[in-house]
Amino acid sequence: MLRRLRYLRDMPRFALKIEYDGGPFAGWQRQAQGQKSVQGAIETALSRLEPGPHTIAAAGRTDAGVHATGQVAHCDLTREWDIFRLSEALNHHLKPQPVAVVQIARVPDEFHARFSALERRYTFRLVQRRAPVTHDAGLVWQVQHALDAEAMRQGAAHLVGHHDFTTFRSSICQAKSPVKTLDEITLEDLPYPGGREYRFHLRARSFLHNQVRSIVGTLERVGAGGWQPEDVRSALEARARAACGPVCPPQGLYLTGVGYPHDPFKN
Template sequence: MRRRSNRVAVESSSVVAATRWLKLTVAYDGAAYAGWQWQPTEPTVQGVLQDAWRTITQEEPRLTASGRTDAGVHAEGQVVGVETASTIEPRRLLRGLNALLPDDVVIRAVDPAPAGFHATHDSLRKTYRYQLHTGPTPPLFDRRHVWHWRAGPLDAERMGQGGACFVGRHDFVSLESVGSERSSTVRTITDLTVTTRPVDGGERIDITVTGDGFLYNMVRTIAGTLVEVGRGSKPPEWVAEVLAARNRAKAGQTAPPQGLFLVRVEYS
């Protein structure tokens, strides 16, 4: 987590009684972090962002994220909400935060948000992408950003056929890992695509999925389940059986974290 060398002057704001809400769009390489959520003894994305915010504004921030990405998971468009009394303009906050953050975390935008904005509760849809690399040779430069599948080729067309079974409103309890209690395990998937292209002597396969919400490790289990279809051990229609079983043991493995990206979060 090397610090950037292009420093800018850190500004302090005058604190007034009125507050405002801001929406930060954040990208990060999660390889060096124990996830999004702050931990007292481990480096986290929330932790480094809070440190930078505290330095610039002299405030103790209360940040809400659209989702708590796990250790090793990445983001291209994580959304973070913050209520602040700082009067620093968004463009100066953007510049100042990026000067203080490690070079594997970048604030892409600082925008005004409606009063009471909550990045988690106000989100309408999220899009995730899971990335695989097939082939005998490990991908050197993408090694922290893909699941390197060594056990033979994967049929992306069959994976897409199986993935179509996930689209719609279903009970996804078969794809939820233990560790997060939810009042309901019903979610709506509006789109799921499987694309492929040749790269580095093998193939890059991307599973992109959009929905109104996701259970703990749901996208990684979708990937692990579709790999079973792609390798030929299960037919595409087996995916519907997994959903109907309502039993985690019937689905595929939880894919490794490094292939997962939070791509974007949509709001009204």
């Protein structure tokens, strides 16, 4: 047993920064039913470089249809790899799936993609226009009616801080507590051909299951005029899932970054 533990400690650990289009996948996490997952795709690519089963850990387990531009995972390999060669080899074996390893860093054994993280950052893209989106199909949530950006900002302000987010979490959420601190939520109002694009940026140490989609779906109701901004505070204080607005679809959601005490990719 001691010999086995010594062998495991000698395995070099690598951090991977990953981007992917979540559309073809049943989510990040490996699926027992054999459905396609981002984790499964990367572990399969790793097995082609080093035979044997591989298990990687990620900073966040994104749901089916959710994308990432800054997911972080770590893996343990049996030998020291040149970073450039490892990146090239992994991306070769990931083709033609919409997954790419954009950066790799050698990290200490104590680094853990999930447990070492200090914050997660998400962006949700909402497009308002009458004509169907073409280039962004599957990458944004589209609505046709006009939205009031300032009203949505006022509603969002009620959610920043340390709260019981029972209203804004899935009924199947497995978190031990619904109490979280939402450090930031900002809204960009941008021009979009034939309409407007609204980008919601949220930052917290961790999020509850469906929390971001529940928040954005509720704020969209504020922007459309169905809710008043102060109704968001009332929904939060109700601490009841039934008080939440509609949960928006996953295709506009992106995991954009993960913060650590020391950024492994800085150099």
